[in-house]
Amino acid sequence: MLTYDIVVVGSGGAGMRAALAAGEGSGLRVAVISKTYPTRSHTGAAQGGINAVLKNRDANDTTDSHAYDTIKGSDFLADQDAVHYFTEGMPGMIKELDYMGVPFSRDENGKVAQRPFGGASHPRACYSADKTGHVILHALFEQCLKHQVEFLYEWFLLSVVTDGNECEGVTAMNIRTGEIHPVQAKCVVIATGGFGRVYWNRTTNAFNMTGDGAAACLEAGIPLKDPEFIQYHPTGMSKTGVLLSEACRGEGGYLINKNGERFMARYAPEKMELGPRDLVARSIEQEIKEGRGWGEGINAYVCLDLRHLGKEKILERLPQVRQLAIEFEGVDIIEEPVPIRPSCHYVMGGIHVKDYKTAMTPVNGIFAAGECACVSIHGANRLGANSVADAVFYGKVAGEGARELAKTRTFGSGKCLSEDAGRWRETFETMRKKETGTDLINIRQRMAETMWNNVGIFRNEQDMLQALKDIDQLLLEYEDACFHDPSARYNTAFIHYVEVGNLLKLTKAVTIGALNRKESRGAHTREDYPDRDDRRFLKHTLVYKNGDEYRLEYAPVSITKYQPEERKY
Structure with a gap:
């Protein structure tokens, strides 16, 4: 059994910023588990910018303006206390990144250049040409190496393991060897990105954006918040x-x-x-x-x-x-x-974060940050250049939260971890030997088709009921899936098998949330309910999974300053 004080799952902007915050000067053992090489994470595809109020281009910009733009853009579903915490912290975050060596583009005065982005009242998107995410990833990776963060790359998350309401650690596969390991940790930070691949062919997301962390947390009893809100970027090729x-x-x-x-x-x-x-x-x-x-x-x-x-x-x-x-x-x-x-671009919802000042989930010792998490600062629609900002800001918040808790927390017994790893080893052996069954690629393709056709940009009850019917059928077929690869080392067919299972669980959560939100708000557009309904639906969706059963609850939206109003642009 591997043992670390803190395990971070995911090596994008949120994961590496969390690992750096957890490991820098703390004396704690910190490991990052990632199914890709760290600088190949999806943050590298973020081209446009990162929002912060620096006043370099417009002296009239304020953190309140940034907060209002974010809240208005969210169609008033964002939690306003969390948004203000975020916008007030972002100027300092840009300075930190600048000091780390991120080569931001500069204006004629040598200051960090800023440009306008959609939904913003002032030009506040800091950028490095059109490679912003890429250069941030490289700077964070260098800093993590400097501070002795250990990287377990080409490792794949299988489970988040809890004992009651306490974090035990994770179960993960070393893809290179095929070995499945229980990884014990006092605290775990989930930063595995979104799940845009539910729309397999019509998405800006990389092929590895399969919601592994969100699905693992859902299985562990942690709810998904607002999963129905999925952003479609206007300019996909x-x-x-x-x-x-x-x-x-x-x-x-x-x-x-x-x-x-x-x-x-x-x-x-x-x-x-x-x-x-x-x-x-x-x-x-x-x-x-x-x-x-x-x-x-x-x-x-x-x-x-x-x-x-x-x-x-x-x-x-x-x-x-x-x-x-x-x-x-x-x-x-x-x-x-x-x-x-x-093209499907970003998931506003995600793993329910109950405390925006620590990024802790409802399970003690499990934190979440970045696109896989829902704090919620994006509500029903995210503004451009707020995603990388969210990743690095809440990555740091999660890392600091985990660091402080890990100093006082003890390890669990490890019993649940060992049992979970044993179950996964049995599954791996069974699937490697299986010779007949349903084709995984066919399941994946039909999942994508029903999601794009029935739970896409425009939605209605009839289409979403059809999607639920299709998803239930696909889940049945998935139980008999087969991938014809007996190898242990680099068995990417098994990884694909788990990823498709993760996506199917998440498609059902998305569809249930969307079907029950009988209004149009932000990225969720109902043809049969075309108006926003603050009286009935100014609230967060919480989707729980227990075995094969899903259930819905709702939670209030934090409104501290700005009352909901009609959005006009």
Whole structure:
């Protein structure tokens, strides 16, 4: 049995910031478990920026303005005490990252450059060209190595293990050897990212974004909060869903239909292309629905036009965006518009965090941060450039919370851990020997189709009931799944098997939450309930799982300063 004071699961911005906060000068043994090499985590795909009030470009910006923009963008479902805590802490976080060596782009005065992003009243997105997440990951990795954080990479989370309401540790597989280990810890920080791969083919998410931490916590009795709120980024490339950063619109890009119109004038006459993502994504789909897009059906699209920015600005500010468009769409954005359509991008909901000042979940010793967690500062819709900010800020909060608790907490008995690891070893052996059964890829593909068709940007009761029926059938078929790989070392087929199981559990939680929220709010748009209903649904969804049974509870939203009002952009 491996033993550490603190185990962090996930090596993105949230996970590495948590590990650094837990290990820096504490004398505690800290390990990071990650199924990828740390600098290959999905934070590296975050191109556009990280929000903080530095006043470098606009002296009138305030942390209250940042908080109000975030709360308004959330359609008033964000917890306002947590949001203020976040916005007040972000200026200091940028200074920390700057001191670590993150090469932020600079203005003519040598200060950290800032640009406008959707839903923001002031330009506050700090950036490093269009590689912001990538450079932050590398800086954090260097700092973690400096402070003796141990990395168990190419390890895969199988379970979060509890004894009653107390953390015991995790069960994880060493992918390289096939060995399954109980990993004992006084505290565990879950930072495994989102689960956009529930929409397998139409997502900006990497293939490894399968909600492993969220699913493991759900199985451990920790509820998911607001899982129905899934953000669709307006500018996924039409053929692949691969993201073209919001930095494109922050730098002045236009959205145009086949008539050459900047159609956002119809939907957000003041903010235009810089409206909040939920509004812009719906607007694009509406243009396509009404016949003003190019193509038909799933292949229909509108265009993002950047030609007017000029070659020099594109090469300086958006070099990676240009390269992606060339590679995935065969389009040079200097010369022509690029076809785009909304693509699943971010999960606002996640593991229920009950204390925003420590990032602790309802289970003592288990913390969560980043996209896998729901504090909630994003509510029903996240603003652009608040995700990397959330990851590094709440990663630090979680790491500090775990560090302080680990100093006084003792290890559990390890009995539950050993038993859980034994069950997983049996499962691994059984699945390796299995020769016939249901094809996993077929299950995964049908899951993605029913989620996109029935629980997508526009939702209604009939479609979501069909999705539940489909998911239940897929769960039955999953019990008989087979992957035809008897090897122990690098058995990625087994990893895929567990990932598909995780996604199926999460799709059911998403659909149950969406079906029971009979209103439209933020990214959750009901055709049969088109209005926001604060009287009945200004509350957080909590989805619990016990065996095969799911149940719903609700929790109040913290409103400390801003009363809900109609959102206008």
